[in-house]
Amino acid sequence: MTDEAVRLAAVRKDYGRVTALAGVDLVFPRGGFTAVMGPSGSGKSTFLHCAAGLDRPTAGSVHLDGQDLAKLSETQLTKLRRDRIGFVFQAFNLLPALTVEQNVVLPLRLAGRRVDRKLVTRMLTHVGLADRRRHHPGELSGGQQQRVAIARALVARPAVLFADEPTGALDTRTAAEVLALLRDSVRGGLTVVMVTHDPVAAAHADRVVFLADGRVAGELIHPTPEAVAARMTHLGAWGGAVAVGGA
Structure with a gap:
């Protein structure tokens, strides 16, 4: 076991004549919170799919939790994704006919694993929904539904949680609550890799990695919203927008 949760080495991904990733080298440390940003078409979604084992790269290698995905x-x-990877998306992807608790334990039941009720209670308490366990998604706010999705991702105790625009459908205050929850999970030892377009969301991470034209275009350590926005403007993400801070 290494201190690296995920490593991409010279990862290239082609779709026909289109190159989505053009030789990406990145390392994500265990217990770290990294945001990934870039202009539209920069390769963010392809990066996430390759890093999480949802798609195989055309060339290069991806190691996740010490395993070479190509092998x-x-x-x-499928088993690795089920047991060692958590996913949180902009769409909450909850089943409306199931209660909060039933949605949270669904991955365990689908995997045929024993449900640890004490762990489930701890997870629901962790996300602030212990008193809503018997409610259905339609009875919850958007922020509460996203917290259910996070609890569902965490209940299998993954090595890495991949989040794709997890606050994209939330208002500013609710988004801050969800990001604080992810931050607390990182303090507990989880590795979080989050794709986002929001400089404020990215500033909750330990570092921000920027992609442009399928390549790594730099990073920021201990980011601020102003520094992230300035770097994104420099990358052309917002056309002729004026930078709001130093890069």
């Missing part, structure tokens, strides 16, 4: 069969890769 895994589809069955082994």
Whole structure:
């Protein structure tokens, strides 16, 4: 076991004649919170899919939790995603007919794993929803539904949580609550890799990695919203927008 949760080495991904990733080298440390940003078409979604084992790169290698994904069969890769990776998306993807608790334990039941009720209670308490466990998604706010999705991602105790625009559908205050929850999970030892377009969201991370034209275009350590926005403007993410801070 290394201190690296995820490593991408010379990762390239082609879709026909289109190159989405053009030789990406990145390392994500265990217990770190990294945001990934870039202009539209920069390769963010492709990066996430390759890093999380949802898609295989055309060239290069991806190591996740110490395993070379290229050496895994589809069955082994499915098991790795189920047991060692958590996913949170902009769309909460909850089943409306199930209660909060049933949604949270669903991945365990689908995997045929024993449900640890004490762990489930701890997870629901962690996300502030212990008193809503018997409610259905339609009875919750958007922020509460996203917290259910986070609890569902955490209940299997993954090595890495990949979040794709997790606050994109939330208002500013609710987004801050969700990001604080992810921050607290990192303090507990989880590795979080978050794709976002929001400089304020990115500033909750330990560092921000920037992609442009399928390549790594730099990073910021201990980012601020102003520094992130300035760097994004420099990358052309917002056309002729005026930078709001130093890069």
